[in-house]
Amino acid sequence: xxxxxPKIQNSWGKGFLTSLLGTTISILLTFGTSALVESKExxxxxxxxxxxxxxxxxxxxxxxxxxxxxxxERNNAVQYVLAHLDQIATLPEDTLDLAMDMLIDYVxxxxxxxxxxxxxxxxSQDIWSNLDNxxxxxxxxxxxxxxxxxxxxxxxxxxxxxxxxxxxYYHIIIGVGQGC
Numbered sequence: 001x002x003x004x005x006p007k008i009q010n011s012w013g014k015g016f017l018t019s020l021l022g023t024t025i026s027i028l029l030t031f032g033t034s035a036l037v038e039s040k041e042x043x044x045x046x047x048x049x050x051x052x053x054x055x056x057x058x059x060x061x062x063x064x065x066x067x068x069x070x071x072x073e074r075n076n077a078v079q080y081v082l083a084h085l086d087q088i089a090t091l092p093e094d095t096l097d098l099a100m101d102m103l104i105d106y107v108x109x110x111x112x113x114x115x116x117x118x119x120x121x122x123x124s125q126d127i128w129s130n131l132d133n134x135x136x137x138x139x140x141x142x143x144x145x146x147x148x149x150x151x152x153x154x155x156x157x158x159x160x161x162x163x164x165x166x167x168x169y170y171h172i173i174i175g176v177g178q179g180c
Contacts, residue, residue, distance in 0.1 A: 049131055056117040059114070063112065063113065077095045103164050104164050104165075104169045112154065121144070
């Protein structure tokens with residue numbers, strides 16, 4: 001029986017070491033996997049946030065290009081109408097409509113850009129901490145600040161003001177104040 005007792009102690013020690021080793025491996029796998037998943041999720045959030053604000057820049061650029069194209073088209077229509085005032089009754093209606101659009105402020109000054117993504121970007125400290133890239137954050141802040149300045153300039157500058165308000169146009173059309 002003396003030989004049997006050391007085998008039990010040896011067997012218990014092996015079981016304990018095996019259990020300890022298994023537990024250690026389990027803990028390492030759990031925390032290691034968790035760290036990898038968190039790292040991947042953080043990278044995904046960073047990518048999605050960057051894509052959101054970069055898409056916002058793309059939309060802004062597209063809007064500005066479309067506005068420039070529309071402005072040029074309407075300006076060309078006004079120039080054409082002015083050059084052919086003696087034939088105004090025979091000018092194409094779409095040309096006259098474009099010219100009128102250039103002259104009449106139908107909607108008044110309003111915001112040009114959708115600032116929903118800007119508000120999300122600026123209001124969430126989680127986004128900033130997730131990005132973990134101060135140069136990118138600073139560039140986005142600069143873009144949003146300059147976009148606001150452009151929008152404010154366009155709202156206030158006489159270069160972007162239509163010469164006739166819709167109310168003035170309406171009074172001209174119905175003949176108010178002209179003794180008609």
